[in-house]
Amino acid sequence: MAASHYPFPFPVQEAFTKRVAYFSMEFAIDQALKIYSGGLGFLAGSHMRSAYALRQHLVGVGMLWKFGYYDQGRHADQTLRVDWQQKLYAYLEDTGITFTIRIHDADVWIKAYYLPPDVFQSAPLYLLTTDLAENDYISQTVSHRLYDGNTATKLAQYMVLGIGGGKLLDLLGYDAEVYHLNEAHALPVAFHVLQKFNKDREALRERLVFTTHTPEEAGNEKHPFDLCLAMGYFSGLSKMEAQEVTGIDDAQFNLSLAALRLARRANGVSQQHGRVAREMWGRYDNICGIGHITNAQHYRYWADAELYGAADQGDDARLAQRKKALKRQTFLTVADQTGRLFSPDVLTIVWARRFAGYKRADLLLRDRNRFERLIKNTAYPIQIIWAGKPYPGDQGAIDLFNSLVHLSHQYPNVAVLTGYELALSKLLKQGADIWLNNPRIPREASGTSGMTAAMNGALNLSTNDGWIPEFIKPGVNGFLIPEADYQHIGIDEQDNHDAYYLYELLEQQVLPMYYERHHEWLGLVKQSMADVRAAFGSDRMAREYYEQLYN
Template sequence: MAASLNPFPYAIQEPFSKRVAYFSMEFAIDQALKTYSGGLGFLAGSHLRSAYSLGQHLIGIGMLWKFGYYDQGRNEDQTLRVDWQQKLYAYLEDTGITFTVKIHGADVWVKAYYLPPHIFQSAPLYLLTTDIAENDEVSRTISYRLYDGNAATKLAQYMVLGLGGGQLLDILNYDAAFYHLNEAHALPVAFHLLQKFGKNKAEVQKRLVFTTHTPEEAGNEKHPMPLCLEMGYFNGLSKTEIQEATGIYDTLFNLSLAALRLAKKANGVSALHGRVARGMWEKYGHICEIDHITNAQNYSYWADHKLYEAVKQGDDNRLIERKKDLKRQAFLTVANQTGRLFQPDVLTIVWARRFAGYKRADLLLRDKERFELLIKNTEYPVQFIWAGKPYPSDQGSIDIFNALVHFSHQYPNVAVLTGYELRLSKLLKQGADIWLNNPRIPREASGTSGMTAAMNGALNLSTNDGWIPEFIKPDINGFLVPPADYEHLDINEQDNHDAYFLYELLEQKILPMYYKRHQYWLSIVKQSMEDVRTAFDSDRMAIQYYEKMYV
């Protein structure tokens, strides 16, 4: 593909004619393309799919990870094993474009690959790699692993994405009206723009928008200023110039704060997160406006359309049978991985997402006696599935995963699965009756897995965090843990409160309803499917970005 070739082999619709470059460290577009770790990538993948279907003038800029995030395997005792396997993608096109980014004073060669829109029905995506013959081994490792644990390597990754992505757009003659940072990883593109526009900060602010996904100040990355300067993170700008541009004079450079001071506008990813983000950052001063655009997922990709067809035709029997068929398919994977034979007529609870402490994978196990009663209930039988990937160096979360594996061995109706990527995610949402979501409030910025679960006939049982306050109407389209005065509860008290009410909901309401009042259950399922399709399809989200951010 020649550098000057128009990357848009489809018509751009007039409302979306402004050119946008969307930068993200990860894109979950298809199971076959392992360039993602979790929710941030799922969101970016849905965004590109909707941009394609809407005819938006938007291109993605990402990284081509040689080993992906990691492959989740099992040790001999069934515990988690982190595997690294080289990924090969014959369908990516070599653009023929190579250029250099100066890192640590040395030229690092970068090559750009192109994912044509027709492959996965997504907006054009350019993926950058340093794993080419022109580089030494150290430089090649920059694009080996998504979210490398080494701080210097991680900064180098951000430089390739931001500085390299900015250069690529110039080579393509793609005069973007907006440079959209999906999280602050690609912040160095702002320094590329500062140099491009004669160090005129106002010119950068006209073009930069920023989406923040992290509702905790401690979760926003900070790196030592000397290391950033030594590595060339600021694209040749001096310490004084960076301090003047960002207002950051600390020894630790705060990536999110810099983005908020260099962007025209920023957004949180739910209404609640928008409020939390404004409260977090307004004390710093001189930041841009923080609005919110609630995350969403691509209905066309995620939803089971046969379920929706049954609802449209008013055929409850067909709806029931289709859901059982989906459960049977999901349970083949359960049997294959764990040797457990789950039944399609048994209520199935699934907790599946990235393993992180605040998401509380093992919350129900705070009361093991009550869990034992739940899992051995013969009147109202249940099946339970856990799945998800911890960060490969997060030993605490790995320990929780492994403890769940050992715990599951005691019960034939409890399973812990590995390989939680797009394919397994979709299978589990199709196999779930209850999608369990219990983060500590207000630490989940959005949390979109429940959206795609609802698109597959699963009901959300959730704490009132992230996108949930905009969605759940208790006992009408889902089930909600009664909120407490979380600001005045310590972590232990909050966990006890939430676990208690999860059990109360399961024992007193959900299980009796599923087995004794199934028509009422179906009415909630149908309402959930309708509500999520209306408000939480990524087409709505992609349109809102043009209406609220690219203006």
């Protein structure tokens, strides 16, 4: 074990001096650091970049996943293959700090690595691993795979992140005034802090804040209470003490509910999600207040500077020329992966994000006759790209991905790409004219991919969910699928409704404007770029966390 007083690595702005420890299972800071799966990581990465840019006194605590989330490859027929490859990062610093925590009555060794701020221009980040020779093989695997499917392994991961992260901060001498849970995964840090302050609940409450990202109760994790207890999840609290502290005496321990009862303040990640979260959790007693801080993305990392330069100068010809150049660049990757030669002159629709059922990757295929009419329209041609990573244990999502691959073989203007990480995400946003986002309302907490698409000259075509109600002005900066009365109709009816209006928008508004009134199209693009820069850059979000949650 090695420890020292923690010297914060850069001067801090006066408005942001409160010491914050930001816990997250995933951080998407750079393509080269593969410790993320999707939106939660993208959000955390942008937050860390803005904390650095604003000189905030914030350190990140995460996990060093040996195999990342997974590498998305292809079988011989181009369907999805899940690959697990060891990742090596020479730019991470070995802190020399090793220590143990108790998991299932056994000592598990943890080592801390450090990502210095100047490597990727992000706030300081500590990453924990159990992949050490001192551990038995089972303990080593705790830090192997992000979101491991085994329940006991998953709980052990949360304990390493939470209890291990809390203990690391103590060893560093980093006296955190705020412990920020980015989702409830790191909740065990709350019980570590509770023990640190001699079970003083008010001392814990003063320091703990919680960001929830899941807008439906069923999506919030629950695990067997007795298993949590046996594994040491509660940092030595007895079952009665853990039940009393959390107010949970069910057989299933609800992580988000416990976080809401232990924290001083919580937030949803969009205005709409804040309202949904208050309604969802309002029937429970003793929860903290739930506000909202709308997610955002780091403008300087994501935005294309040349596009913005042309837009700011009102140079439509240069704007259109730059967008075509970006599309050509994207289509080199499309050709390389799929053998399809896309044209920069053709309107290109991209659907790319995590493959989850409610996000409806296949909504555009719901009426195959209308889809055929769109895809074979020679007067208003289109190109479609799908990309995204299904959870490797979700066979339904994998089957949907593979069905899209098989579909793409029938059409020269349809492609399905693999490897949806930061680099491909940015490339697809640069290549998109329409960024298609069609989750079932109200199941999207935020959905930030459309923000970075707008930063690269793509127009959002979306259902009215997540961050979209705060951004979209139909026909002014994007296109909106009219909202169904989702509270009084079934899922099939909602899907039929949304698909019908998706086709209508494409046929009646999007395609005619793109091909016949391109000057009008560019007007929407410029407005979209201006609106997203003004309100959805992560510097705004990082400030609001200090103003609304930390202070």
